[in-house]
Amino acid sequence: MLLLFLLNKYKKKEPFMKAEIMKVIGRRNKDAYPGIMNFASKMLDLVFCLDLKEMDPFTQSYILLRKLYFTEDERILDGDGDRGFPKYGLLMALLSLIYVNGGRATEDEMWEYLHRLAVYDGEKHIIFGEPRKFITKDMVQEMYLEYVLVPYSYPPCFELLWGPRAHAVTSKLQALEFYAKLTGTNPAAFPLQYEAALREEEMRVRAQVAARASHAMKSRACPSATSSSSSKP
Template sequence: MPRGPKSRRLQGAEETESLRGDQSAAAATEEECPTSPVSGGSPQSCPAPGPFQEPQGASATGPPEAGVSYPRSDEGAQSQAEEGPSTSFAASATRSAREDPLTREAHVLVRFLLGKYKLGECITWAEMLKAVKKKYREHFSEVLRRASERMELLFGLEVKEVDPGNHFYSLITLLDLPSEGSLNRDKSIPKTGLLVNILAVIFLKGNRATEEEVWKSLNVLGVYAGKRHAVFGEPKKLIMKDLVQPEYLEYRQVPGSDPPCYEFLWGPRAHAETTKMRVLEIMARLNKTAPSSFPKLYEEALRDEEERAEVRAAARAASVAKASAPSKAPAHSSSHM
């Protein structure tokens, strides 16, 4: 990526102080991510509600910024498909943020980008460059790459260059829901990333995932039930209020469970506004592979697309029949007379 124009002053000393002030909280949050794998549960064993579990196959040495990742080869994906849906979220690197200054600078840049998202402002290369310490600016392209991955993974936002001539960037949502505005009505809290992660876990686990499975997958991202997050606040409250109540997610007791335990499913709004294929495409993008690298999931997503196409075709046919009915009635009446 070419270097942009000379740095501009950030808009206002107060904004700069606010963005920098949030960085320490973000760094603390990033370091909370677990580093040891825990076996995933299943709906049959029905574990009691609690912190989400890191799914099987997660790296024991992964950095907090890694979060959700997927098998990087057709062989691994095929094996996963043969064994059934799984949430294999492996870390993508081997050094922690504490050991890697470029990752620390990426976290700083993430906080800067979230600040611009909150303000609804366009972003320039020069502003992003200035947010990074001078001694690391020669490695800025790598810092931006890591920050961009983090923005996609945790917040569901793509850092996209929208005006190459002037080096302007914008934050574009990955899921692109029709009701995006209502989902992210509070611009300081981008929730699409949480929704994408939970929808992906549900899809991978056979279209239903226990509460423990979902929460433990979010633990990999540094998001814990009952523990305040620097951006999301109390995550469980946010999920129940902003994702379950509007019916993006369904939260219910597992039938026949005793003692009772709970599970998440796709809600009616998620089924209406996105598709399994779109979620699979995002999963594949985060893993730098193709959706077809997950054969069984890809087949299921294709069936879902076909079923949706049939429903749309039937609805169109019914609409055409209804529209043509009034015009036929007078002609029939005239013929009868």
């Protein structure tokens, strides 16, 4: 009940307060409030890839934010219609598996892994709907995943890879951290992937610093250029 309430608030992009949450869980459960919120926060993170943020400790108000870097309206991932559920967690689970497996994952590996989220091939999921269509068609069409035939496989076998748009919404480090949380391990338990993820993160930070420095230099140069042009007769 609490998750449905929180997801409805997310869909409406509305903040919410502790008093509203207490109405959902009932005053008789007020002593269990910290534990309930902790569990709900973990579920929102792993299943929906949403972050529960406290906006104001005095008013005890909260808001749900996406943890992936989407910059446009994503109807498929954000849920179809008012009753749809966010599907970011399922996509993140797949991207994390692919990364840990060296950049590709077979269908058998994928379904075995998705059992952790109670997602099964051929069974409609209460949150994610029909999983095979979502994974092998919707996400492929949106270019978050690639679904390719393994060369020379008989009988034919398919595997999943990161699609072009996957690199725009997440990073190797974020994918590895998600995999570690979902499997109860540690990112450092995958030394090769962890080292590569840290290198990518370092390059990303350096690029951001360089971009800010370049912007600052251009900003300082603009006033001088304006001044010199205005001093001409």
